[in-house]
Amino acid sequence: xxxxxxxxxxxxxxxxxxxxxxxxxxxxxxxxxxxxxxxxxxxxxxxxxxxxxxxxxxxxxxxxxxxxxxxxxxxxxxxxxxxxxxxxxxxxxxxxxxxxxxxxxxxxxxxxxxxxxxxxxxxxxxxxxxxxxxxxxxxxxxxxxxxxxxxxxxxxxxxxxxxxxxxxxxxxxxxxxxxxxxxxxxxxxxxxxxxxxxxxxxxxxxxxxxxxxxxxxxxxxxxxxxxxxxxxxxxxxxxxxxxxxxxxxxxxxxxxxxxxxxxxxxxxxxxxxxxxxxxxxxx
Amino acid sequence: xxxxxxxxxxxxxxxxxxxxxxxxxxxxxxxxxxxxxxxxxxxxxxxxxxxxxxxxxxxxxxxxxxxxxxxxxxxxxxxxxxxxxxxxxxxxxxxxxxxxxxxxxxxxxxxxxxxxxxxxxxxxxxxxxxxxxxxxxxxxxxxxxxxxxxxxxxxxxxxxxxxxxxxxxxxxxxxxxxxxxxxxxxxxxxxxxxxxxxxxxxxxxxxxxxxxxxxxxxxxxxxxxxxxxxxxxxxxxxxxxxxxxxxxxxxxxxxxxxx
Numbered sequence: 001x002x003x004x005x006x007x008x009x010x011x012x013x014x015x016x017x018x019x020x021x022x023x024x025x026x027x028x029x030x031x032x033x034x035x036x037x038x039x040x041x042x043x044x045x046x047x048x049x050x051x052x053x054x055x056x057x058x059x060x061x062x063x064x065x066x067x068x069x070x071x072x073x074x075x076x077x078x079x080x081x082x083x084x085x086x087x088x089x090x091x092x093x094x095x096x097x098x099x100x101x102x103x104x105x106x107x108x109x110x111x112x113x114x115x116x117x118x119x120x121x122x123x124x125x126x127x128x129x130x131x132x133x134x135x136x137x138x139x140x141x142x143x144x145x146x147x148x149x150x151x152x153x154x155x156x157x158x159x160x161x162x163x164x165x166x167x168x169x170x171x172x173x174x175x176x177x178x179x180x181x182x183x184x185x186x187x188x189x190x191x192x193x194x195x196x197x198x199x200x201x202x203x204x205x206x207x208x209x210x211x212x213x214x215x216x217x218x219x220x221x222x223x224x225x226x227x228x229x230x231x232x233x234x235x236x237x238x239x240x241x242x243x244x245x246x247x248x249x250x251x252x253x254x255x256x257x258x259x260x261x262x263x264x265x266x267x268x269x270x271x272x273x274x275x276x277x278x279x280x281x282x283x
Numbered sequence: 284x285x286x287x288x289x290x291x292x293x294x295x296x297x298x299x300x301x302x303x304x305x306x307x308x309x310x311x312x313x314x315x316x317x318x319x320x321x322x323x324x325x326x327x328x329x330x331x332x333x334x335x336x337x338x339x340x341x342x343x344x345x346x347x348x349x350x351x352x353x354x355x356x357x358x359x360x361x362x363x364x365x366x367x368x369x370x371x372x373x374x375x376x377x378x379x380x381x382x383x384x385x386x387x388x389x390x391x392x393x394x395x396x397x398x399x400x401x402x403x404x405x406x407x408x409x410x411x412x413x414x415x416x417x418x419x420x421x422x423x424x425x426x427x428x429x430x431x432x433x434x435x436x437x438x439x440x441x442x443x444x445x446x447x448x449x450x451x452x453x454x455x456x457x458x459x460x461x462x463x464x465x466x467x468x469x470x471x472x473x474x475x476x477x478x479x480x481x482x483x484x485x486x487x488x489x490x491x492x493x494x495x496x497x498x499x500x501x502x503x504x505x506x507x508x509x510x511x512x513x514x515x516x517x518x519x520x521x522x523x524x525x526x527x528x529x530x531x532x533x534x535x536x537x538x539x540x541x542x
Contacts, residue, residue, distance in 0.1 A: 071410050095416045109411035123415045170415070 020083040022047050022178055022210040023068055028077035030063060037063050039259045040077070045212065048250055050204050052221040053214045055256035056281075061214040062106060064256075065180045068212060069103055070094040082177065099123075102171030102179040102209075106186055108163040110155040110170075116142070117151045120169045127174075141169040145199055161192035168199055172207075179203065181213040185220050197223055198235045204250075205229040218282065225251045225267040255281070299502075306424065306501065307494050313418075313425040323426035331392050331427075332434030336441070338387050343442030346379055347371055347449030355458050364458060368465035369472030371450035376473060376481040378533075380443035385488030385525040388435055390518055393496035396427055397517035400500025401510040409501075424497040432489035439485040476540030484532050488525045495521040 021044035028041040038060045045051045053061050066072045067079055070086045079086050081101070086094060110119050117138050118125070124134040142148045145165040155163055164184055171179055181200060185193035197220050203209055205228055215221055223235075225248055230236045240246035253270045255263035255278060263270060263278055273279065354370045400423055403409050409419050447469055454460040499517035503509045 066410070069414055071413055091418070095413075095418065098414055098416050101414070103411070103414040105407050105411055105414075107407060109407040111408055111411070112406075122417075126415065126417055 024080040026078045028074045050211045050251045059256045060259045100177045102176035104167045104181045106182045108167040141173045145169045179211040202229045310424045327430035343445035344449040347446030348453045351450035351453035368468035372469035375446035381484035384439045384442045389521040393492045393517040393521040394514045396496030397499040397513045401503030401513040404503045428493040431493035435485040435489035480536040491524045
């Protein structure tokens, strides 16, 4: 696989030093009409960590990601991204903050009137990056997701897995400090899902980008927690007899049910949890 | 069908009016601050203006034809068939040109805007746009507003011209009037106030078409069925609003110019 893309525009989010959590939710609640979707959600994600958000369909996982990107505002509680409280930010300031956040949407959300190159380069065009430079960076990002041949195609000409890969390329092209993946493997076949998970792993292990990954597929979550990306071999299991005992220490889990957090902790804590609902969910 | 209580219905209606007012205010305010998406403005001008030309030309022309024939029937009983040119010109410039152009463009473009933006909404493309640091109001709504107001003004002039031309064709070929007399009479029948009245209306109609079309698109929910609903709503609301605002502008203009 090609090397990870460079990080030209990122790492300038001033308030976030290494000790400040990149994402911090405090007692966040949101209600749609009369239905509470999230209830007093609190958690934080440190720099370089990957937080896997698990839970059954409709438990508020995608809403949580949209809140983290400021696409929705909570009814109560505070959300701090890179140490800044985004619930008190003006929309114009949120646009500036989002330059440091990449997001992969559930259904890819590619602009169907633009080709792959223009979709991936969208943010660069908005920032006024010269065409030659943006083309070079698009090529680099598409190489990362192994989709260089599709640069001139339109979203309607791509398969679901290819669309998801273009969406990942679009999210990482500006070298974000935080990536939000909303069910990146949802609706894909197992082989394509593995390819997508390998890309997520590569971004995690090569660029060490902090990420939140929503999924309802346990196997994807555990593959990410127990494997590491190797530049030569690709996805390889973490040795069980090594210092990390076969588990990536930077990967944490957040389990949700009916809008509430039922578990937040490491992979080991999750698999050894005695909570009957968690045991039932993992079974 | 679920029973909706009057207070819930009223609240929803007031909230929609409030959201529409905010959309209008933001779209106008965006014109005076950057970033501006001029390429999108020109693309929309091409789509709305040039794209609507055939229907506007046909509508204007045939309306002028019918108007000449119908008015001649009534004018003959007074022996004033020579006044046909004046009547057609006045009707087209003051009323039919602006209103019919507004309604035709509303049917074509308010529907187009609602379905395009609505599809983007239900496929999360609007959220993706925001996530990529672009304000959809600036990128999608403001260019459509500028383009519609600007192009509707010129489309109305074209509709007026073709309406008068259609009236001329009927007057000369069927009613046996002299072409020079018809055109001279048309010209003589119009005063500055009539033209100002006729060209003020498309500014309001253009504003209504763009803002209602975009508003219905932005508020779309419920997948492809929701897109269809938003499209229908956009056409119905903008068409009715154009006719109501036409009445208000006409009354205001009569107040200003006295006729």
